[in-house]
Amino acid sequence: MIILLSGPPRSGKDTAKAIIDKHVRTPIGHYRMGNPMRDFLKHVMKVPPQTYKEMLEEKKDLTTHLLNNHSPRTIQIETFKFLKKMFGENVLGVIAVDAIASMPY
Numbered sequence: 001m002i003i004l005l006s007g008p009p010r011s012g013k014d015t016a017k018a019i020i021d022k023h024v025r026t027p028i029g030h031y032r033m034g035n036p037m038r039d040f041l042k043h044v045m046k047v048p049p050q051t052y053k054e055m056l057e058e059k060k061d062l063t064t065h066l067l068n069n070h071s072p073r074t075i076q077i078e079t080f081k082f083l084k085k086m087f088g089e090n091v092l093g094v095i096a097v098d099a100i101a102s103m104p105y
Contacts, residue, residue, distance in 0.1 A: 002100075029103045033092050036083065037076035041067075045075065 003020065005013040017030065032038070038056060041047050047055055047066060055064070060072045067075050083091045 029100070031096055031100055031103070033096060034076060035099070036092065036095050037079045040079045041072060041075060047072075 005016050007013050021028065041055070042052055045067060051066070055066075055072045063069050063071050070078075080092070087094075
């Protein structure tokens, strides 16, 4: 079974996932469509591990010198625009299918 949660920022997707996790009796996988953009921050922009989580949560709209005075959200949006332009509008779906197919559950 695949459950897709979609919505704007701060609409409760993570909360909904936590509720689903609590009530489903079997282990379930989790894939975020934003993973490729987060991976760009982590691996290409080399955001230090100690600031990575904070940068993607409470400071995602704040500019930082680590990202050439852009916010993490802006970098992720621009990364998606680039991927979409280069590989088509379904690029995140194609990446997701491959990632989900590789999951052990």
